[in-house]
Amino acid sequence: MANVPQLVFNNGHTCPVIGLGTWNSQPGEVTQAVKDAIDAGYRHLDCAHIYGNEKEVGLALKEKFAEGVIKRKDIFITSKLWCTHHRPDLVEGALRTTLSDLGLDYIDLYLIHWPQAFKEGGELLPYDSQGKLIPSPVDYVDTWKAMEKVVDLGLTKSIGLSNFNKKQIDRVMEIARIKPASLQIEVHPYLNHEKLIDYARSLGITVTAYSPLGSPDRPGPKPGYSHLLEDPLLKTIGEKYNKSPAQILIRYAIDRGLIVIPKSVTKSRIIQNFNVFDFQLTAEDIKTIGSLECNGRLCSLGDINQPFYPFNDEF
Numbered sequence: 001m002a003n004v005p006q007l008v009f010n011n012g013h014t015c016p017v018i019g020l021g022t023w024n025s026q027p028g029e030v031t032q033a034v035k036d037a038i039d040a041g042y043r044h045l046d047c048a049h050i051y052g053n054e055k056e057v058g059l060a061l062k063e064k065f066a067e068g069v070i071k072r073k074d075i076f077i078t079s080k081l082w083c084t085h086h087r088p089d090l091v092e093g094a095l096r097t098t099l100s101d102l103g104l105d106y107i108d109l110y111l112i113h114w115p116q117a118f119k120e121g122g123e124l125l126p127y128d129s130q131g132k133l134i135p136s137p138v139d140y141v142d143t144w145k146a147m148e149k150v151v152d153l154g155l156t157k158s159i160g161l162s163n164f165n166k167k168q169i170d171r172v173m174e175i176a177r178i179k180p181a182s183l184q185i186e187v188h189p190y191l192n193h194e195k196l197i198d199y200a201r202s203l204g205i206t207v208t209a210y211s212p213l214g215s216p217d218r219p220g221p222k223p224g225y226s227h228l229l230e231d232p233l234l235k236t237i238g239e240k241y242n243k244s245p246a247q248i249l250i251r252y253a254i255d256r257g258l259i260v261i262p263k264s265v266t267k268s269r270i271i272q273n274f275n276v277f278d279f280q281l282t283a284e285d286i287k288t289i290g291s292l293e294c295n296g297r298l299c300s301l302g303d304i305n306q307p308f309y310p311f312n313d314e315f
């Protein structure tokens with residue numbers, strides 16, 4: 001794959017260190033965003049069935065393939081198995097739906113989106129009358145065996161996990177014939193996740209940082225904390241390199257050895273976020289930025305008492 005620095009997975013496949021996030025990119029805007037990203041040099045897209053926009057992502061790919069701007073092998077596509085499809089007999093069909101929506105015959109990485117399973121066969125977010133998501137008893141280790149089968153079928157090159165904690169990763173590692181290639185978790189200076197990142201790496205699993213800009217269109221992490229992009233420290237460090245806070249945050253992930261997937265539907269920001277390969281943060285910058293840590297988790301799902309909820313453990 002051209003020009004974008006890559007990380008190598010434990011199976012030898014490579015993944016560009018920056019990708020375009022697509023959560024909350026509306027169907028009416030995501031096609032243009034993906035086309036702008038490809039034109040800007042992105043060669044990695046982060047998608048998911050739950051984002052409800054894979055068909056529109058597929059339209060952009062179709063156009064860029066037809067124009068000859070990229071070939072299929074030039075771009076890395078991630079998607080994720082949603083929680084209502086953990087039952088082993090549903091996994092292949094879920095991936096085939098994603099492939100059909102994206103207009104592809106394989107993806108590069110398929111992740112179990114969350115360890116929790118939800119009631120199958122209805123809404124993607126099946127709430128009960130109390131407003132709680134209805135669990136399904138499926139254990140993610142059984143789901144993992146079905147994930148291995150979709151690799152065998154050639155429907156995805158690699159498989160991995162998202163939002164899993166240490167114990168949950170261990171349980172998958174114990175039974176895995178095909179080891180997870182990557183772990184996608186929330187990582188930014190308010191939630192540095194040092195222990196989980198070190199642990200995943202010790203197992204040969206790469207880590208992808210989601211919400212790297214602190215997901216600024218969502219409520220902040222804690223009362224009294226500004227949104228990350230407004231943090232004066234990032235502005236000061238940015239001035240040193242003539243870069244924006246967003247560029248510092250993206251570089252912060254890359255310089256920690258992570259894959260990073262900032263989302264934007266704004267052409268100028270899509271270009272800006274990719275323009276991070278002409279500078280590098282020092283070890284001291286990384287330490288200083290890391291001091292913003294406040295256990296400021298932004299993204300969670302389901303009830304803390306439900307089976308397999310991942311965020312009750314220290315990491």
Ligand SMILES: NC(=O)C1=CN([C@@H]2O[C@H](COP(=O)(O)OP(=O)(O)OC[C@H]3O[C@@H](n4cnc5c(N)ncnc54)[C@H](OP(=O)(O)O)[C@@H]3O)[C@@H](O)[C@H]2O)C=CC1
Nearest residue numbers: 021022023046210211212213214215246262263264265266
């Ligand atoms: N595995 C999982 O469970 C999860 C995965 N993800 C993945 O990670 C991706 C990124 O995370 P996400 O939570 O979307 O948030 P990000 O941290 O990437 O922030 C995205 C927001 O920042 C704005 N933005 C982007 N670039 C800039 C810039 N240069 N200056 C100022 N503002 C900017 C965007 O606005 P605009 O678009 O209007 O330009 C958007 O509002 C997701 O899109 C998704 O693909 C995210 C959450 C959970």
Ligand SMILES: O=C1CO[C@H](CO)[C@@H](O)[C@@H]1O
Nearest residue numbers: 023048050051299300301
């Ligand atoms: O990636 C994500 C964003 O959307 C989902 C909900 O709609 C989240 O649960 C998930 O983690």
